[in-house]
Amino acid sequence: MEQSVIHQTNLPRTRESIAADLRQLGLRAGMTVIVHSSLRSIGWVCGGAIAVVQALMDVITEEGTLVMPAHSAHYSDPATWENPPVPQSWWEIIRNHMPAFEPAITPTYGMGAIAEAFRTWPQVCRSSHPAGSFAAWGKDAAEIVTAHSLDNEFGEESPLARIYERDGWVLLLGVGYDANTSFHLAEYRCPHSKKTEAGAPVLEQGQRVWKTYATLDYRTEDFVQIGTEMERKCQIVTGHVGSAYSRLFRQRDAVDFAVSWLQQRATSG
Secondary structure (H helix, E strand, O other): OHHHHHHOOOOOEOHHHHHHHHHHHOOOOOOEEEEEEOHHHHOOEOOHHHHHHHHHHHHHOOOOEEEEEOOOOOOOOHHHOOOOOOOHHHHHHHHHHOOOOOOOOOOOOOOOHHHHHHHOOOOOEEOOOOOOOEEEEEOOHHHHHOOOOOOOOOOOOOHHHHHHHOOOEEEEEOOOHHHOOHHHHHHHHOOOOOEEEEEEEEEEOOEEEEEEEEEEOOOHHHHHHHHHHHOOOOOOEEEEEOOEEEEEEEHHHHHHHHHHHHHHHHHHO
16 A cells, blocks of 8 residues: 555655645634545655644644544444444443443544644544544634533534634545534534444543433435535635645634535435
């Protein structure tokens, strides 16, 4: 896999070259920005994920706030697992023995190398949701990740809403709109969204307990269409960071557009 990335890269990407590309795209010091990323899409990076995180921090600076998803979807009820599923005879064993979610040590799942490297960074804070946590660094990091409600994974009591309040930005670094978690905030704001129940092991007063909580029946499969139609209505800055085709846009624009799109679909269908 690495050999193919080398063959597709004309020159090594470096901390400095990535920072220059980010500035060219429009990223600036002092911004609040949530980043969704793919390391492989950038090309061969000297220093790998570490160099990308350093470049983002160089550009945003401590006067801004850098946020990344730190989701751990495997901390969930095994009855809902599909890729792959596990035998039903395993479910109760898993519920009884899966280690409790702990922000400091529970790894991310499916978020990519950049988000996982960021999660472990000094002075990075992480929210407490067992499945849908976020990590943050910089000026407003603590305020963004504090008080992440168990029953509000991506809603008003989540870091996504705190980013919205700050008129923050979304950077899709080599990934598509299907990775844009901020569209989930729109789902919470749409009264037609369907609710469901989830479960995970958490710590309460130092003791591991299995907790059930309210969540939504997310429709991530709509996100690409929402994003594509949003491009005709909202200002989206596009460009390349290394080899990665990237998009930078205001989170409020994306959320507000998605709320309108979801409501229109619900009432027309």
